[in-house]
Amino acid sequence: MLLLAFDTATPAVTAALHDGQRVLAESTVVDARRHGELLVPAVDRVLATAGREIGEVTGVVVGTGPGPYTGLRVGLVTAAAFGDALDVPVHGVCTLDGLAWAAGEAGLAGPFVVATDARRKEVYWARYDGPLHRTAGPAVDRPAELPVEVTDLPAVGAGAALYPEVFTAHRPDPAHQSAGSLAALAARRLADGAPFDPPLPLYLRRPDAQVPAGYKAVLPK
Structure with a gap:
């Protein structure tokens, strides 16, 4: 292999x-x-x-x-x-599962949260009972809108590091x-013999770039 x-x-x-x-x-x-x-x-x-x-x-x-x-x-x-x-x-x-596995390699047993930077003052996050077991997410939310049963858990990832006032039990490793x-x-x-996800994107929201909703009609003279 x-x-x-x-x-x-x-x-x-x-x-x-x-x-x-x-x-x-x-x-x-x-x-x-x-x-x-x-x-x-x-x-x-x-x-x-x-x-x-x-x-x-x-x-x-x-x-x-x-x-x-x-x-x-x-x-x-x-x-x-x-x-x-x-x-x-x-x-x-x-991607969050990969960070969860890295957290386990760093000694974090669970439960814990993985959060990455989603920009727009939001985070992508998921909750884990251990490095192999995701129990919630992935999802995208503003950190302040997450329930305390999520934000009070040990948290890893750049998203958690950006909002230490919310993720109060942030761990520095793994950072990336x-x-x-x-x-x-x-x-x-x-x-x-466990299943994999299809190799398709988990965007969770629409891209920043948008096609204009309408164009001005130009009629022939």
């Missing part, structure tokens, strides 16, 4: 290789505006670091969000392209998405 994993649903452009037992190589660059420029070089970098060839990849793992429209689309389109070119399966994994953790979670699901 050789899994190529990456995620562009958050400002972290992250890629990793996993052999089913351990992470062989990982690259993460935090840059919210350059997903399209940074992803493929990150893939090349982890392949070179691990001393492996792209043709050895047996599966692609991609974060499905939730996340902003443009960045999220970069990862999903790239995953589809690799899957088609290599003729290997593409496994979708919720890790493709290594995403791949480790996917390897666990493959070993357990």
